[in-house]
Amino acid sequence: MQVQLLSNGLEVVVDAQTFSEATLHKCFYWYTRDYQVTIQPGINHQTQVRLVAKEHVAVDVTALQHQVHNDLLDFRLRELIAEETRPIRELLVAKAFAHYAPPQPLTAPISDPVGFHPLAPAP
Amino acid sequence: MQPTLERATRKFKDLAVYAPAGSYTLLPFRFHVLTPEKELLVSEVGDYLLVPRGTVARVVGRQLTYAEEPDLYADLLAGFFITDSPELPLLDVLATRYRTKKAFLEHFTALHIFVVTLRCEHTCHYCQVSRVTADKNAFNMARHHLDQGIAHMMRSPNPHVTMEFQGGEALLAFEVIQYGVEEAERLAVRHDKQITFVICTNLAVLTDEILLYCQQHNILLSTSLDGPAFIHNANRHRPKRNSYELTIQGIARAREVVGYDRVSALMTTSTLSLEHPLAIVDEYVAQGFANVFLRPISPYGFALRHDRKNKYATDAFLTFYKTALAHILDYNFRGHFLREDYATIILRKILTPFSVGYVDLQSPAGLVNSVVVFNYDGAVYASDEARMLAEMGDVTFKLGHLDTHAYEELFYGPKAREIAGAWANEALAGCSECAFQPYCGADPVLHHATQGDMYGHRPTSVFCQKNMEIIRYLFELMDADPRIEAIFRSWVADFT
Numbered sequence: 001m002q003v004q005l006l007s008n009g010l011e012v013v014v015d016a017q018t019f020s021e022a023t024l025h026k027c028f029y030w031y032t033r034d035y036q037v038t039i040q041p042g043i044n045h046q047t048q049v050r051l052v053a054k055e056h057v058a059v060d061v062t063a064l065q066h067q068v069h070n071d072l073l074d075f076r077l078r079e080l081i082a083e084e085t086r087p088i089r090e091l092l093v094a095k096a097f098a099h100y101a102p103p104q105p106l107t108a109p110i111s112d113p114v115g116f117h118p119l120a121p122a123p
Numbered sequence: 124m125q126p127t128l129e130r131a132t133r134k135f136k137d138l139a140v141y142a143p144a145g146s147y148t149l150l151p152f153r154f155h156v157l158t159p160e161k162e163l164l165v166s167e168v169g170d171y172l173l174v175p176r177g178t179v180a181r182v183v184g185r186q187l188t189y190a191e192e193p194d195l196y197a198d199l200l201a202g203f204f205i206t207d208s209p210e211l212p213l214l215d216v217l218a219t220r221y222r223t224k225k226a227f228l229e230h231f232t233a234l235h236i237f238v239v240t241l242r243c244e245h246t247c248h249y250c251q252v253s254r255v256t257a258d259k260n261a262f263n264m265a266r267h268h269l270d271q272g273i274a275h276m277m278r279s280p281n282p283h284v285t286m287e288f289q290g291g292e293a294l295l296a297f298e299v300i301q302y303g304v305e306e307a308e309r310l311a312v313r314h315d316k317q318i319t320f321v322i323c324t325n326l327a328v329l330t331d332e333i334l335l336y337c338q339q340h341n342i343l344l345s346t347s348l349d350g351p352a353f354i355h356n357a358n359r360h361r362p363k364r365n366s367y368e369l370t371i372q373g374i375a376r377a378r379e380v381v382g383y384d385r386v387s388a389l390m391t392t393s394t395l396s397l398e399h400p401l402a403i404v405d406e407y408v409a410q411g412f413a414n415v416f417l418r419p420i421s422p423y424g425f426a427l428r429h430d431r432k433n434k435y436a437t438d439a440f441l442t443f444y445k446t447a448l449a450h451i452l453d454y455n456f457r458g459h460f461l462r463e464d465y466a467t468i469i470l471r472k473i474l475t476p477f478s479v480g481y482v483d484l485q486s487p488a489g490l491v492n493s494v495v496v497f498n499y500d501g502a503v504y505a506s507d508e509a510r511m512l513a514e515m516g517d518v519t520f521k522l523g524h525l526d527t528h529a530y531e532e533l534f535y536g537p538k539a540r541e542i543a544g545a546w547a548n549e550a551l552a553g554c555s556e557c558a559f560q561p562y563c564g565a566d567p568v569l570h571h572a573t574q575g576d577m578y579g580h581r582p583t584s585v586f587c588q589k590n591m592e593i594i595r596y597l598f599e600l601m602d603a604d605p606r607i608e609a610i611f612r613s614w615v616a617d618f619t
């Protein structure tokens with residue numbers, strides 16, 4: 001990660017193979033209150049992020065640099081957890097609300113040689 | 124050669140037999156950096172674990188071993204943050220717990236608010252809706268609208284509904300309330316409904332006849348008490364400046380007739396209130412209440428669409444809230460049980476496995492799902508705040524009208540579906556990654572009112588700023604002092 005301090009903000013260049021586009025957007029979304037945020041994908045998987053303070057914001061660029069560094073790592077961790085646990089989470093929610101699923105009527109003809117299904121064609 | 128048979132024994136096996144295998148799988152969880160030293164892990168069902176900063180990175184990087192950190196490993200297993208079994212044998216348990224947390228959805232709309240009149244003899248400066256008029260019938264709910272509203276309430280799938288009468292000053296239309304209560308009681312038998320009746324009133328026009336009726340029909344009374352006289356009377360204007368005196372007299376009379384615990388009070392935090400958190404808490408104690416609900420002023424009007432102004436207002440409210448909460452905790456330290464209601468709602472989500480269907484702090488949001496408002500003029504709104512917005516000329520959250528819309532059109536119609544796009548914090552930017560998601564909610568009305576967009580922008584949201592800091596602060600308090608955690612647990616002990 002390359003960092004360039006600006007008088008009223010920061011410019012960071014990160015490896016897009018490590019920090020996905022989604023991670024960057026989720027991380028820097030929280031900076032949009034105080035900063036004008038620009039995320040610019042570049043060549044060789046390098047993505048440039050530029051934070052420029054809005055008029056009312058007093059900037060401590062050193063503190064900002066530390067915060068950006070920590071937040072990027074935290075949001076990368078969040079993405080790893082979300083990716084790894086996505087199937088379990090989907091299964092969990094599906095099982096939790098399975099009871100609510102309305103009964104699905106059969107739409108295709110099926111073989112019913114014993115005659116369990118009253119609407120099935122006679123064997 | 125005979126195989127060697129292992130002899131069955133009832134002796135305890137060595138602890139090593141139960142030691143987890145070397146690898147583990149992550150289960151869904153989120154985390155929040157609580158302080159520079161601590162981070163908070165919150166599972167999908169709201170279980171939490173407070174750990175030193177950097178623990179999540181070690182857990183995700185598979186640097187954690189049972190041999191080296193058995194306690195932390197066991198806590199992570201017990202809290203459903205990791206599992207060391209590839210079959211996920213407790214997935215059904217976890218799914219049941221998730222479903223339990225969302226149980227407020229099971230029966231759909233419970234709270235049905237009937238605005239029986241807009242007339243009021245108070246002119247509170249923070250009220251957006253009331254009208255002062257000599258015409259007794261102006262701004263009263265018509266009987267056919269009341270009938271339609273009750274019919275819709277009876278159609279709710281919820282077997283336990285609340286019929287809440289609001290104003291204006293609801294008691295100025297007491298004959299409308301009487302008709303509504305008796306009609307609802309009659310129909311409840313046919314529809315097998317349990318109904319809780321509530322009248323929201325400032326108690327200024329209370330009579331013995333009204334109290335007797337409330338006692339006979341088991342009606343709860345909910346009033347406003349903003350603090351001691353100098354705050355209450357300043358906030359709640361009335362001819363003769365005697366609102367406080369009438370409220371205190373009314374509370375005493377109502378407790379005597381209706382029942383001590385059947386009268387509750389709410390406060391609204393005005394700018395003046397912000398300077399007197401201790402006096403407000405002391406007033407609630409002096410009046411014999413065991414709870415205080417520290418409510419910020421609704422940002423409809425003075426703060427509308429002014430982010431910076433909202434932010435300062437929220438900061439000031441948070442300072443007020445923390446000071447008042449500390450004072451409430453002091454009472455508890457001295458053996459006087461007193462709880463703060465907003466913290467209690469959040470603590471129920473944190474410390475119990477149960478569902479908490481508080482309209483302003485649930486996901487999916489309480490609009491339509493838990494509450495609906497039938498206005499005096501027959502208009503139907505998605506929440507009380509939605510009708511306040513409508514009184515300011517913004518009908519974005521109007522579901523329809525009792526004269527023209529059927530139940531399905533109101534509760535499942537295009538407006539309800541539009542709101543549904545922004546009512547689940549699981550699917551909102553900023554909230555989807557937030558560790559406090561299971562404890563928080565979504566508020567499309569507030570975001571529409573303050574940001575012009577019901578989806579909302581979390582970094583500048585007063586809702587987000589307030590709730591994130593209060594939730595974070597509650598964890599910080601519990602971590603700092605075990606006595607506070609014990610007090611907080613006593614606040615939720617009666618909740619099942």
